[in-house]
Amino acid sequence: MKKVYVKSYGCQMNVYDAERMTDVLAPEGYAQTDVPEEADLVVLNTCHIREKAAEKVYSELGRVRVMKQERAAAGRETTVVVAGCVAQAEGAEILKRAQVVDAVVGPQSYQRLPEILRAAERGRVVDTEFPIEDKFDALPALDARRVRARGVTAFLTVQEGCDKFCSFCVVPYTRGAEVSRPVAKVLGEARALAEAGVREITVIGQNVNAYHGEGPDGRTWGLARLLHALAEIEGLARLRYTTSHPRDMGDDLIAAHRDLPQLMPYLHLPVQAGSDRVLAAMNRKHTADEYRRIVDRVRDARPDIALSSDFIVGFPGETDGEFGETMRLVADVGFASAFSFKYSPRPGTPAADEAEQVPEAVKVERLARLQAALEEQRRAFNRATVGRVAEVLVEKPGRHPGQLAGKSPWLQAVVIEGARLAPGDIATVRIDRAGSNSLFAEAPGVPFDATNTSAAPSSVSTNVFAGEAAFAVD
Incomplete structure (x- = not known):
């Protein structure tokens, strides 16, 4: 039995793609390993969003080169593949920079991995074409045993690519135009996941709330209608989606947060900046106040919503005053979590050519x-849950004996101590304390029945004053 080691960088899309790569390779006799030194095939599934993410790949290839040499000295061959968005963006340049690489495979081509590997036996290969055929049709059916081994939560790609063309972003160039999978294909994969024991699905896309898949009725379905259909699948207790664009938060999607108990009260909605001038320069197509109004509408529909966002600081030309507008937006909105980055120029994007680059120290x-x-x-969001009751989806054993690890509806990590529960159970727990990264809960008496929503917190509100967010659960 040959072994494959896949290391993914970046977004949830890459996590999904990595899992599907192992599915493609399984019929070829490859078993997955978490130990790279054991691997006959090493796949680096790359991300090109940040400059450091790309450079990490080349650093990793240096380590892989040493490992490949050591295995060769022991008489064992190793094939090295670079996949994902760096592969798509840099193509043959990777072969020039890293002689250790045998094949370069773009994110729209990994369904052809078996034939690419056979071609690599005759010479180094680059496959970064955008194929006409739907790559998802070429992927094998999900194997229930492998799905169960991955756990009770799963990502499900429903949409790829982006048509927004934010001036800092490479996604339209590496993933292509927006494409949505047909509803029937999405529902079929979701049912297979549920039948294998998956309890929570996160539907994903580069711009997932722009989903516009063909429905079984021949009409175009949006994300809200798709979520309603997913909620009807037996065994699926929880739904989430990411990543969203403010321009695509329609009334029907906001209403879904109100009407669907399976849709968890968590929304990742990137804003990127609080200055209208900077947002216009980013080509975000929304203003700061428009974002605030969207947040108000979402909170009106689902008062217990936890908000997450993305921020970029130091965008070309950003002044101190404009950065101050971002800080004001943060204070106004109040976030349960967020991802924030320094602007890094990506080759080929409009912002990379701007003359007014902000100094690194700033x-x-x-x-x-x-x-x-x-x-x-x-931290305020987490502290305010102490003493409250929440439902936790048990995902796996905790770090220490007697512990179980899971997630709250608001995507907080929760450690349950002294409970007799199994992965997949949804338990009503009382939060005892908040650690630096996790919440800790008392053991429940019985597993929570996912069909009974009466135990859910009745409301959650975020009140912001002078930059401090207070999260209250009633």
Whole structure:
């Protein structure tokens, strides 16, 4: 039995793609391993969003080169593949920079991995074409045994690519135009996941709320209608989606947060900046106040919603005053969690050619201030759950004996101690305390019945004053 080691960088899309790569390779006799030294095939599934993410790949290839040499000395061959968005963006350049690489495979081509590997036996290969055929049709059916081994939560890609063309982003160039999978294909994969024991599905896409798949009725379905259909699948207790764009938060999707108990009260809605001038330069197509109004509408529909976002500091030309507008937006909205980054120029994007690049020291200082404010909001959000009751989906054993690890409806990590539960159970627990990264809960008496929503918190509100977010569960 040959072994494959897949290391993924970046977004949830890459996590999904990595799992499907192992599914494609399984009929070829490859078993997955978490130990790279054991692997006959090493796949680095790359991300190109940040400059450091790309450079990490080349650093990793240096380590892989040494490992490949050591295995060769022991008489064992190793094939090395670079996949994902760096592969798509840099193509043959990877072969020039890293002689250790045998094949370069773009994110729209990994369904052809078996034939690419056979071609690589005759010479190094680059396959970064955008095929006409739907790659998902070429992927094998899900194997229930492998799905169960991955756990009780799963990602499900429903949409790829992006048509927004934000001036800082490479996604339209590496993943292509927006394409949505047909509803029937999505529902079929979701049913297979549920039948294998998956309890929570996160539907994903580069711009997932722009989903516009063909429905079985021949009409175009949006994300809201798709979520309603997914909620009807037996065994699926929880639904989430990511990543969203503010321009695609329609009334029907906001209403789904109100009407669907399976849709968890968590929304990742990137804003990127609080200055209208910067947002226009980013080509985000929304203003800061429009974002605030969307948040108000979502909170009106689902008062217990936990909000997450993305921020970029130091975008070309950003002034101190404009950065201050971002800080004001953070104070106004109040976030349960967030991802924040220094702007990094990506080759081929419009912003990379801007003359007014912000000095690195300024970006570092602004990021530190922003992250401090966001971290305080996150901690306040977690502290306010102490003493409250929440439903936790048990995912796996905890780090220590007698512990179980799971997630709250608001995507918080929760450690349950002294409970007799199994992965897949949804338990009503009382939160005892908040650690730095996790909540800790008392053991429940019985597993929570996912069909009974009466135990859910009745409301959650975020009140923001002078930059401090207070999260209250009633």
